[in-house]
Amino acid sequence: GRNLNQIMKQDPSLEGAKYVKAYDRACPVEIKIIEMNILQMVGQDVCSNENLHFKILQKNKDPRENSRLQIAKGEQSIENKLHRDRNNTLSHLDPRLNPDTDLGKSNLSKPAEQDLTPEILRLEIMSDNDYFFQYIYECDQYLFNQLKGQLDLNITFAQFPTMLVKLVNNCIEDPEHFKCVMIMNTDSTATLKIFKILEFKSLEQISITLKLGEVEKINKHVSFRYKLIRHQLQVNQSKLQEVCNILKLKNPSLIAQINKQAMISQPYHMRMQGARNPMDGFGQ
Numbered sequence: 001g002r003n004l005n006q007i008m009k010q011d012p013s014l015e016g017a018k019y020v021k022a023y024d025r026a027c028p029v030e031i032k033i034i035e036m037n038i039l040q041m042v043g044q045d046v047c048s049n050e051n052l053h054f055k056i057l058q059k060n061k062d063p064r065e066n067s068r069l070q071i072a073k074g075e076q077s078i079e080n081k082l083h084r085d086r087n088n089t090l091s092h093l094d095p096r097l098n099p100d101t102d103l104g105k106s107n108l109s110k111p112a113e114q115d116l117t118p119e120i121l122r123l124e125i126m127s128d129n130d131y132f133f134q135y136i137y138e139c140d141q142y143l144f145n146q147l148k149g150q151l152d153l154n155i156t157f158a159q160f161p162t163m164l165v166k167l168v169n170n171c172i173e174d175p176e177h178f179k180c181v182m183i184m185n186t187d188s189t190a191t192l193k194i195f196k197i198l199e200f201k202s203l204e205q206i207s208i209t210l211k212l213g214e215v216e217k218i219n220k221h222v223s224f225r226y227k228l229i230r231h232q233l234q235v236n237q238s239k240l241q242e243v244c245n246i247l248k249l250k251n252p253s254l255i256a257q258i259n260k261q262a263m264i265s266q267p268y269h270m271r272m273q274g275a276r277n278p279m280d281g282f283g284q
Contacts, residue, residue: 007231020058031049056161058161121139189212191209
């Protein structure tokens with residue numbers, strides 16, 4: 001409720017409301033190293049697969065647009081969309097860009113939204129397994145024009161966020177035909193590539209270079225994400241207590257059996273030391 005909304009406002013990615021979060025979703029990524037020096041040292045391919053969080057933000061030229069989009073998105077939508085990710089991780093999706101809703105399917109095609117050109121577009125990629133893993137890509141109109149020439153894109157900068165969202169969603173929802181690869185470089189950068197898989201070959205859809213986040217900013221993100229986890233833990237504990245209270249009224253013998261099994265599962269030396277069992281008084 002309110003506590004979650006207050007925590008979400010502290011998201012370091014927003015930089016005090018300078019940026020608006022447009023998209024946040026976990027995507028399967030193949031993480032690999034192709035540097036020959038490293039491969040020769042380890043004597044084998046270095047590759048792993050992990051669901052990484054893709055967060056897309058934009059900084060608008062007119063600060064009033066940030067406020068307008070935040071209002072349109074709504075504080076309540078953040079809480080309503082928790083746990084939508086298939087892996088039960090925290091996901092906060094912008095209704096304008098969420099393909100799972102009718103709102104997301106219709107608003108992306110509105111000319112009014114496409115005419116809104118951001119000043120800066122930022123892509124952040126983070127991991128749930130390593131909170132210090134954070135790579136960032138920032139793009140303005142000038143850098144986009146360079147990228148557009150390199151990749152032969154036929155879109156405008158205003159349409160670039162929508163393109164990224166669609167590509168990431170394709171990797172999530174159609175992994176047989178789309179693949180996301182993140183190549184780790186030795187200079188603290190990473191190259192993100194998204195491929196469309198055809199019958200006989202793979203076509204590169206996009207290739208961008210991300211930089212490792214600054215230490216100070218990474219530390220802020222770590223603190224913020226721990227706050228989210230702590231809040232979620234408190235919510236789950238509260239729900240568990242509610243279930244226990246119901247069981248205590250409806251089936252007290254079951255609670256006694258759970259407490260008994262919990263005590264048996266504790267190491268012998270802990271029971272002998274008189275350490276308090278975390279399940280003692282379960283449901284009381």
